[in-house]
Amino acid sequence: MSILTMARALTDREHVYDFMTPKVNPLLTVGHGYLLYLEGLTVSFDGFKAINDLNLYIKEGELRCIIGPNGAGKTTMMDIITGKTRPDSGSAWFGQNIDLLQLDEPQIAQAGIGRKFQKPTVFESQSVFHNLELAMAGAKTVFSTLMAKLSASDIDYIDYVLKQIGLEAQRFLPAGALSHGQKQWLEIGMLLMQNPKLLLVDEPVAGMTHQEMDRTAELLTSLAGERTIILVEHDMDFVRSIAKDVTVLHQGSVLAEGTMAEVQSNRKVVEVYLGEEAC
Ligand code: ADP
Numbered sequence: 001m002s003i004l005t006m007a008r009a010l011t012d013r014e015h016v017y018d019f020m021t022p023k024v025n026p027l028l029t030v031g032h033g034y035l036l037y038l039e040g041l042t043v044s045f046d047g048f049k050a051i052n053d054l055n056l057y058i059k060e061g062e063l064r065c066i067i068g069p070n071g072a073g074k075t076t077m078m079d080i081i082t083g084k085t086r087p088d089s090g091s092a093w094f095g096q097n098i099d100l101l102q103l104d105e106p107q108i109a110q111a112g113i114g115r116k117f118q119k120p121t122v123f124e125s126q127s128v129f130h131n132l133e134l135a136m137a138g139a140k141t142v143f144s145t146l147m148a149k150l151s152a153s154d155i156d157y158i159d160y161v162l163k164q165i166g167l168e169a170q171r172f173l174p175a176g177a178l179s180h181g182q183k184q185w186l187e188i189g190m191l192l193m194q195n196p197k198l199l200l201v202d203e204p205v206a207g208m209t210h211q212e213m214d215r216t217a218e219l220l221t222s223l224a225g226e227r228t229i230i231l232v233e234h235d236m237d238f239v240r241s242i243a244k245d246v247t248v249l250h251q252g253s254v255l256a257e258g259t260m261a262e263v264q265s266n267r268k269v270v271e272v273y274l275g276e277e278a279c
Pocket residue numbers: 045046050068069070071072073074075076077
C-alpha cells in the first residue's frame with residue numbers, strides 16, 4: 001500500500017477509529033451489558049478518600065446527570081474514567097472488553113471517550129469551520145498531514161456537526177467572535193469530530209444566558225442516543241430542564257439515584273444540600 005493510499009484510507013473516520021482502537025484481550029470480556037461500568041472504585045489523596053467504593057453503571061445512549069455538593073468527587077470520577085487519576089482499587093470497564101485501568105489517557109481518548117472541560121479552548125483566530133477541521137485532524141495520524149484537502153465525506157461530517165451544534169450560520173466567523181455559549185457548543189462540536197461514544201461534560205452552562213442554557217439542554221438531549229453522555233452539573237434548574245436520570249454523589253459514593261423529582265424528595269439528599277448556596 002502506498003503512503004498516499006494509506007493516507008486516503010486514514011481520512012475515512014471509521015477506518016481511523018478501527019486503526020486507533022486499543023488492542024483488547026477478548027479473554028477479559030465481562031458480561032455486564034453497560035457502556036460504562038464502574039465498580040468498587042476507591043481513591044485516596046493523603047489518606048482522604050475522595051472516591052469511596054463508588055459504583056456507577058451507564059447504559060449505551062443514556063444522558064446521565066451527576067450532581068453533588070463541592071468536594072463530592074465528581075471531577076475525580078471523571079479523572080478516573082479518562083485515565084488522569086488511577087484508583088487504588090475497583091474496576092472500570094468501557095463496553096464489554098476495554099479495561100480502562102489498563103489504558104493511558106491517549107488510549108482512552110482513542111477508545112472513544114471525549115471530555116469537555118469547563119473552560120472553552122477554541123482557536124479564537126480561526127473560523128468555526130476550521131476549528132472543527134483541526135479537531136478532526138487531531139484524531140488522525142501523521143499521515144493525514146499529507147492530505148492537503150478535505151475529502152467530501154469529511155466536509156459532510158463537518159456540516160453535520162455544524163448543524164447539530166447550531167452554528168451553521170457562523171461557520172466562517174472567527175471563533176473569537178462567538179458568544180460564550182456558542183464557544184461552548186463549538187467545543188462540543190470539536191469533541192464530536194473525534195466521534196466519541198461517551199462524552200463527559202463538566203458544568204457546560206456556567207456563565208450562559210437562559211436562552212443559551214435552553215439551547216444546550218436541547219443539544220445534549222439530541223446527542224443522547226447516538227452518543228452516551230455523562231453531565232456533571234451544579235445548576236439544578238438546568239438539570240431539571242434536561243429531566244433525565246440523576247445520580248447524586250456525596251463523599252465519593254452514590255447517595256441516591258433516580259429522576260430529579262425522586263432525588264429531590266430524598267431525605268438524605270435534602271440534608272446534604274441544606275445550606276448549599278448553589279443548589
Ligand atoms: P467535586 O468535583 O465533586 O467538587 P473533586 O473530585 O474535585 O470534587 O474532589 C473530591 C475531594 O478530593 C475534595 O475534597 C478535593 O479536595 C480532594 N482532591 C481532589 N483532587 C485532589 C488531589 N489531586 N490531591 C488532594 N486532594 C484532592
